[in-house]
Amino acid sequence: MSSLTLAHLGPQGTYSQLAARAYSAVFLRSRGLAAKYRDCPSIAQTLLSAALGEADLAIVPVENSTEGGIAVTLDTLWEQGNLQIQQELVLPILHALYSEAPRLSDITQVYSHPQALGQCQKWLSQNLPQATAVAVNSTTEALGLIRGNSGAAAIASPQAGLWSPVPLLARNINDYPDNCTRFWVVGAEPSLRGARTALAFSALRNVPGALVKPLQVLAEREINLSRIESRPTKRSLGEYLFFMDLEISQDNPLFQEALAALKPYTDALKLFGSYDVLSLQNQDLSQWAAPEKG
Amino acid sequence: MSSLTLAHLGPQGTYSQLAARAYSAVFLRSRGLAAKYRDCPSIAQTLLSAALGEADLAIVPVENSTEGGIAVTLDTLWEQGNLQIQQELVLPILHALYSEAPRLSDITQVYSHPQALGQCQKWLSQNLPQATAVAVNSTTEALGLIRGNSGAAAIASPQAGLWSPVPLLARNINDYPDNCTRFWVVGAEPSLRGARTALAFSALRNVPGALVKPLQVLAEREINLSRIESRPTKRSLGEYLFFMDLEISQDNPLFQEALAALKPYTDALKLFGSYDVLSLQNQDLSQWAAPEKG
Numbered sequence: 001m002s003s004l005t006l007a008h009l010g011p012q013g014t015y016s017q018l019a020a021r022a023y024s025a026v027f028l029r030s031r032g033l034a035a036k037y038r039d040c041p042s043i044a045q046t047l048l049s050a051a052l053g054e055a056d057l058a059i060v061p062v063e064n065s066t067e068g069g070i071a072v073t074l075d076t077l078w079e080q081g082n083l084q085i086q087q088e089l090v091l092p093i094l095h096a097l098y099s100e101a102p103r104l105s106d107i108t109q110v111y112s113h114p115q116a117l118g119q120c121q122k123w124l125s126q127n128l129p130q131a132t133a134v135a136v137n138s139t140t141e142a143l144g145l146i147r148g149n150s151g152a153a154a155i156a157s158p159q160a161g162l163w164s165p166v167p168l169l170a171r172n173i174n175d176y177p178d179n180c181t182r183f184w185v186v187g188a189e190p191s192l193r194g195a196r197t198a199l200a201f202s203a204l205r206n207v208p209g210a211l212v213k214p215l216q217v218l219a220e221r222e223i224n225l226s227r228i229e230s231r232p233t234k235r236s237l238g239e240y241l242f243f244m245d246l247e248i249s250q251d252n253p254l255f256q257e258a259l260a261a262l263k264p265y266t267d268a269l270k271l272f273g274s275y276d277v278l279s280l281q282n283q284d285l286s287q288w289a290a291p292e293k294g
Numbered sequence: 295m296s297s298l299t300l301a302h303l304g305p306q307g308t309y310s311q312l313a314a315r316a317y318s319a320v321f322l323r324s325r326g327l328a329a330k331y332r333d334c335p336s337i338a339q340t341l342l343s344a345a346l347g348e349a350d351l352a353i354v355p356v357e358n359s360t361e362g363g364i365a366v367t368l369d370t371l372w373e374q375g376n377l378q379i380q381q382e383l384v385l386p387i388l389h390a391l392y393s394e395a396p397r398l399s400d401i402t403q404v405y406s407h408p409q410a411l412g413q414c415q416k417w418l419s420q421n422l423p424q425a426t427a428v429a430v431n432s433t434t435e436a437l438g439l440i441r442g443n444s445g446a447a448a449i450a451s452p453q454a455g456l457w458s459p460v461p462l463l464a465r466n467i468n469d470y471p472d473n474c475t476r477f478w479v480v481g482a483e484p485s486l487r488g489a490r491t492a493l494a495f496s497a498l499r500n501v502p503g504a505l506v507k508p509l510q511v512l513a514e515r516e517i518n519l520s521r522i523e524s525r526p527t528k529r530s531l532g533e534y535l536f537f538m539d540l541e542i543s544q545d546n547p548l549f550q551e552a553l554a555a556l557k558p559y560t561d562a563l564k565l566f567g568s569y570d571v572l573s574l575q576n577q578d579l580s581q582w583a584a585p586e587k588g
Contacts, residue, residue, distance in 0.1 A: 065531040068524075071362055071412075090531065114408055114429060118365075135408060135429030176528050211522060212506070212513035219506040226532060228505060230362075230523055234470050237359040237384065238520060 003034035007046045007055035010039025013140040013156065013163040016046070019089055019183040020059040021288035022280060027087065041137065047076045050187055051083055057187040058083070064093065064181045066174070067118040069229045073184070074243050077272055078200055078231075084191040084273035085198055089183045092281050095120055097170040098143055098161065099153035104169065107131050111142035112155035120155055122175040128153070159289035180281055191273030192250045196226065198273060200243040201266035202233060211242065213265040221258050223248050250274040297328035301340045301349035304333025307434040307450065307457040310340070313383050313477040314353040315582035316574060321381065335431065341370045344481055345377055351481040352377070358387065358475045360468070361412045363523045367478070368537050371566055372494055372525075378485040378567035379492055383477045386575050389414055391464040392437055392455065393447035398463065401425050405436035406449035414449055416469040422447070453583035474575055485567030486544045490520065492567060494537040495560035496527060505536065507559040515552050517542050544568040 006024065008016040017037065024035035038055045040046040050058035061070045077083055095116055101107045107128055110117070114135040117124070124131065131153070136142050142154035143164045154166070161168050203210040218225065224247040233239040248255045250271065262269065300318065302310040311331065318329035332349045334340040344352035356367045371377055389410055395401045401422055404411070408429040411418070418425065425447070430436050433450035437458045440446040448460070455462050497504040512519065518541040527533040542549045544565065556563065 063526075063531075065526055066528045068365055068526045132431070137426070178530055180531055182531065211519060212509040215506040215509055225505065227534070228522075228524055230521070232357075232359055232362045234360045236472055237357075237474055237476065240521070 001032065001034045003036050004028060004056040005036045005038050005054070007038040007040050007049040007058040009043055009046055009060070009138055010041070011138070011140045012039070013143065013160040014138050015091065015093060015157055015181065016059055016061065016183070018157060018159060018285050018288055019091055022089060022091070022285070023059060023087065023185055025288055026278065043070065043072045044076045047073070047080060047083060047186065051080045053188070057086065057185050059183055059185050061115070062182050062184045063227070064115055064119065064179070066176050066179050067115050070115070071231060074200070074229065074231055077186070078241060078270065081270055082188060083186045084189060085184045085186050085275040086189065086191050086273065087185040088196070088275050088277040089185065090180055090277065090279040090281055091183060091285065092283070093119065093174060093179045093181050094158060094172050095155050095174045095179075096158040096161070096168050097153050097155055097173050098164065098166045099146065099169050100148070100150045100166055101153065101169070102150070104128060105130070106151060107153045109134055109152045110155065111136050111145050111152060113137070113139050113142070116155045119179055120173050120175060123173045127170075157285070159286055162289055178281075184275070186273075191275060194249055194274035194276045195247065196275055196277065197246045197248055197250050197255060197271070198243070198275070199246070199269065199271050200241050201262070201269040202239070202241050203267065214242075214262050217258055217261045217265065218246065221254055223254065223258055295326065295328045297330050298322060298350040299330045299332050299348070301332040301334050301343040301352040303337055303340055303354070303432055304335070305432070305434045306333070307437065307454040308432050309385065309387060309451055309475065310353055310355060310477070312451065312453060312579050312582055313385055316383060316385070316579070317353060317381065317479055319582055320572065337364065337366045338370045341367070341374060341377060341480065345374045347482070351380065351479050353477055353479050355409070356476050356478045357521070358409055358413065358473070360470050360473050361409050364409070365525060368494070368523065368525055371480070372535060372564065375564055376482060377480045378483060379478045379480050379569040380483065380485050380567065381479040382490070382569050382571040383479065384474055384571065384573040384575055385477060385579065386577070387413065387468060387473045387475050388452060388466050389449050389468045389473075390452040390455070390462050391447050391449060391467050392458065392460045393440065393463050394442070394444045394460055395447065395463070396444070398422060399424070400445060401447045403428055403446045404449065405430055405439050405446060407431070407433050407436070410449045413468050413470075413473055417467045421464075451579070453580055456583055472575075478569070485569060488543055488568035488570045489541065490569055490571065491540045491542055491544050491549060491565070492537070492569070493540070493563065493565050494535050495556070495563040496533070496535050497561065508536075508556050511552055511555045511559065512540065515548055517548065517552055
């Protein structure tokens with residue numbers, strides 16, 4: 001059985017790993033492919049791993065429904081310029097609190113990834129008002145750090161308990177019940193067909209209508225935007241990149257026509273591929289949490 | 295001498311405190327007003343402090359030229375709904391590295407605010423590849439945490455050394471030399487005059503042209519946007535708030551006409567005031583770092 005290497009933010013037990021396992025179960029097995037997993041220490045390095053060919057695909061979060069865009073994912077895709085989105089997965093993110101503390105009131109520090117801390121901030125201020133938040137690289141790292149420390153807690157997925165002996169104290173502590181995250185599966189292969197197309201372009205400051213012209217090009221052709229996000233170019237305050245998800249495939253002639261019409265109104269423009277979206281929002285992620293059998 | 299209370303992210307030595315001191319020196323002294331400072335443990339609580347009347351004004355970061363928008367500032371302004379921007383200050387952000395380590399190679403952990411870690415990530419990966427980043431609530435907290443730990447370093451402003459005995463090991467470690475941050479001075483007072491006006495509105499998903507219509511309303515009137523940023527409504531993936539800075543004052547009749555024309559194309563719409571921008575990018579912040587004399 002031939003296999004593909006999937007890079008994801010590690011170590012074992014992160015939401016990104018769950019997304020990678022779900023991708024393998026749904027998309028690779030049916031094609032007779034096995035998955036190998038490559039743990040990466042950061043989201044940027046996960047993407048680099050695919051850009052450098054160390055992995056076939058990278059699975060990275062791109063947007064959370066509560067906290068918004070994952071800036072490092074967009075920034076790294078733009079810098080690399082050669083990665084294409086093959087598929088989008090939407091995962092439900094239902095955080096759990098882990099701790100060796102006998103009672104919630106004994107907890108003085110809560111460790112987690114900054115996104116997870118952000119997604120639970122109302123719950124934390126109501127239930128652990130005495131605790132300070134400490135941001136670390138991943139939910140799994142947080143679980144590791146609190147072992148043997150009965151004054152500390154970690155926020156991680158309910159499935160992360162499989163990889164840790166620390167007791168689960170509370171479930172569904174995310175502030176919004178429909179909390180979910182979009183993950184992109186990206187690789188070096190061209191990706192020309194799919195319901196959505198991601199692109200980004202730079203626009204210069206103080207050009208009246210710098211953004212309205214490109215949007216008019218799309219609106220005149222009834223091409224809908226499912227998302228727009230601005231990121232700084234980092235060179236100078238007030239210069240932006242605009243990332244857009246369009247509800248059209250690159251292989252649609254209407255898209256090619258729109259792209260030609262966009263060119264005069266944009267500076268650098270990069271295409272990140274066309275992709276379909278699979279929502280797993282009503283799925284139990286536990287089915288993909290346990291290690292796969294060879 | 296009567297005084298105003300200025301809330302900012304604390305404790306002593308943060309960039310937000312420098313912004314508050316600069317505001318006092320430039321705007322309050324000339325009006326015969328003294329400043330009292332109120333340290334707050336988070337940006338959200340800084341804004342709440344002004345919303346609840348515990349402080350007259352809150353000084354908060356809203357956007358950095360390298361890392362982009364400060365999501366909690368926009369989200370809290372929207373949730374509060376009653377705070378108005380009185381002034382914008384742009385500060386140069388030239389990070390320094392502090393440590394009791396004899397050599398850079400002895401450093402295994404780097405503490406700072408997540409924004410500062412993000413603004414120095416290339417420098418860190420080149421100069422401290424062995425070190426892991428640990429995000430904490432403020433640059434000042436980072437400086438406090440590393441005292442007595444010769445394996446740790448903190449990123450803070452070059453002026454923060456005034457408040458700490460830890461030696462400064464390296465200056466200007468920010469990845470982009472023009473790194474700067476926009477700060478907003480907000481309060482409960484109406485703010486109707488100024489070169490720029492901030493507003494936000496919600497737009498629903500899958501409405502073709504949901505964003506293009508509002509932008510057309512502005513473009514037809516030659517009202518320029520200096521910035522647009524999307525934030526999730528948090529209720530459901532794909533529903534957004536759009537925050538915009540327009541280059542026009544609310545007391546301009548053209549703005550009032552545009553506002554009326556925007557209404558049919560927006561759901562909830564909130565105005566956050568008109569304000570002028572003072573750039574301190576070429577100033578030495580040290581002049582405002584030392585405690586003020588009564």
